[in-house]
Amino acid sequence: MKKLLLVTFVLLAALTHAQAPLQPAWVKIITPSNSVDAKAWSVTSSPEGHLYWSTNQPNFSPLIAQKLYKLDTAGNSLWTTPGIYDLHQDNKSFVVREKDGIVYTAGKSCYCIHLNQVCCDLSLVAWNAMTGDTLWSRTYDVFGEYEECDGLVIEDSSIFLTGWARDSGATWFDVLLMETDLSGNVLWQKTWDEGAGMDEKQDGHIFIDNTHIFCTGVSQVPPSPALLTSGFKGEATIWKFDRTGNYVDHKTWGYNTGSPLEFDDALGMASDGTNMFAVGAVSPGLFNSQWFIRKYDKNLNLIWQDEWGGSGGEDGRAVALGPLGNIFVAVNTFSYGNSGKIALLKYSPAGQLVAFYLYGSDSLKETAQDIIYFQDALYISGNKISATSGKQEPLLIKVDLSSLVNTGVVSGYAGFTLEQNVPNPAQAYTQIRFTLDAPGKVELEVRDIQGQLVSPPIKGRFAAGQHRIQLDLSQVAAGNYLYSLKVSDRRFTRMLNIVK
CATH class of the missing domain: 2.130.10.10 (YVTN repeat-like/Quinoprotein amine dehydrogenase)
Structure with missing residues (x-):
């Protein structure tokens, strides 16, 4: 991948952490x-x-x-x-x-x-x-x-x-x-x-x-x-x-x-x-x-x-x-x-x-x-x-x-939502959105289906709220890829499809 650009992020109110018996x-x-x-x-x-x-x-x-x-x-x-x-x-x-x-x-x-x-x-x-x-x-x-x-x-x-x-x-x-x-x-x-x-x-x-x-x-x-x-x-x-x-x-x-x-x-x-x-x-x-x-x-x-x-x-x-x-x-x-x-x-x-x-x-x-x-x-x-x-x-x-009612996530569980990239399939660019319940260290990776990194991971500490990361895909071959967001000990992964 040629580059991964952090374009913008928008702060929202933090969600609550809860667990229930x-x-x-x-x-x-x-x-x-x-x-x-x-x-x-x-x-x-x-x-x-x-x-x-x-x-x-x-x-x-x-x-x-x-x-x-x-x-x-x-x-x-x-x-x-x-x-x-x-x-x-x-x-x-x-x-x-x-x-x-x-x-x-x-x-x-x-x-x-x-x-x-x-x-x-x-x-x-x-x-x-x-x-x-x-x-x-x-x-x-x-x-x-x-x-x-x-x-x-x-x-x-x-x-x-x-x-x-x-x-x-x-x-x-x-x-x-x-x-x-x-x-x-x-x-x-x-x-x-x-x-x-x-x-x-x-x-x-x-x-x-x-x-x-x-x-x-x-x-x-x-x-x-x-x-x-x-x-x-x-x-x-x-x-x-x-x-x-x-x-x-x-x-x-x-x-x-x-x-x-x-x-x-x-x-x-x-x-x-x-x-x-x-x-x-x-x-x-x-x-x-x-x-x-x-x-x-x-x-x-x-x-x-x-x-x-x-x-x-x-x-x-x-x-x-x-x-x-x-x-x-x-x-x-x-x-x-x-x-x-x-x-x-x-x-x-x-x-x-x-x-x-x-x-x-x-x-x-x-x-x-x-x-x-x-x-x-x-x-x-x-x-x-x-x-x-x-x-x-x-x-x-x-x-x-x-x-059963929706409780939010348990205390100690890294609360975040990783959305599907838009657009998907993508050609030259795509945007990845995620929301953090609380401030935390974030690591975003993009890998091919064989598990090889496409580019160095994006790492940093992000505030609670919604964030958007735009990826430049112009130098990436067509195919299926996996993007993962890791916060604390939790990792969530979705599939990204690139067409040329």
Whole structure:
């Protein structure tokens, strides 16, 4: 870029910083009878107005059983499964879906757990939605050592599953994709490996349209023991495959600092049918993780991104899309109080954080695993530490949307708004506008889609209010670029298109 010119800035009144305690409509907590750790994972809804909540609870310590709950929207239990378990197996479900009167859970079934070996098959179970009876149960052994499922989509005539798998004797994992019929019979299965003996793991929900499968996770992770010495634990990733599991494209992001404590992972995803919203954590080191949310189109072009971390670290765990294009993110935060809390974030369609709520005590840890929007309410599946037993207990929270008002941003969160550049697409010049809630140090970068700086960053201290920066693009080639505004520990990114 030839030059970046600060043309003018206009001061406006500073906005307020606020955070609010979450006020649930109800909270359901499951206390296992044998005082052993249990865990909730996924929650889903049905057109009939019911909720299905997937948990893993011990039956014969240390063995774990899948246990599924059917609830009404008032939190009343309609039935509970006795749990799928075997005296010699460890069974866990990570995702639940319902279609046409059948509830499906998917996860893993482990038949050997030793110090140096874990033998697990991907599991898929179908339940009668009226009674909770098991209709059928399948396990899938792809490689011979380890398989698990984290993504599940039920269509009219088939079931799509994604996860990760490892070959017997190997030290790395591959992304796993499968399609079965509605009885669980395999139609095809594929794995994807980036090569060089690296780990790739698919995490969180998936999205499928008429032509492609989209999923998120982590890639480029060196396997043990190289993981301990390489100083690199991979990058958060979004993948695109065709509907028969053939690789099409992927994008990665993360710090890649070389720290042996770095961790970057895309843990959840949702789609409005046109765009994907990925959430997760990026971290340059221990206790320094930051949540992120990134909006992509179907060509895996980044549209906007928000990222922030407090003093204790956080991770974006799951995302749900609500009415009027609003986006809700369930975050695990360790920056408030002496233990972990659940943060509920509300974003506008343009990517502006408009509400920040906290749930949890200052002494007992609460964490989120999943979030859905259903009938004017949000449901957050998670876990808490019991004050009496000290063990982990499944937790389900209902939040009425009517109880959520725009709070502004939390104290300590760098409050600013970065607008889309005008004009866009641009030719010779474009203008970038941003508004600061309070005075602060600002850094503006423009990079190409490979991540290379186009010119030196603009740095300076700016007053609270609105600012405009005009960019001279006359010497910049046509294409897509990313411009990022960093204030304190928060960074927001948008896409800039240049045409000639």
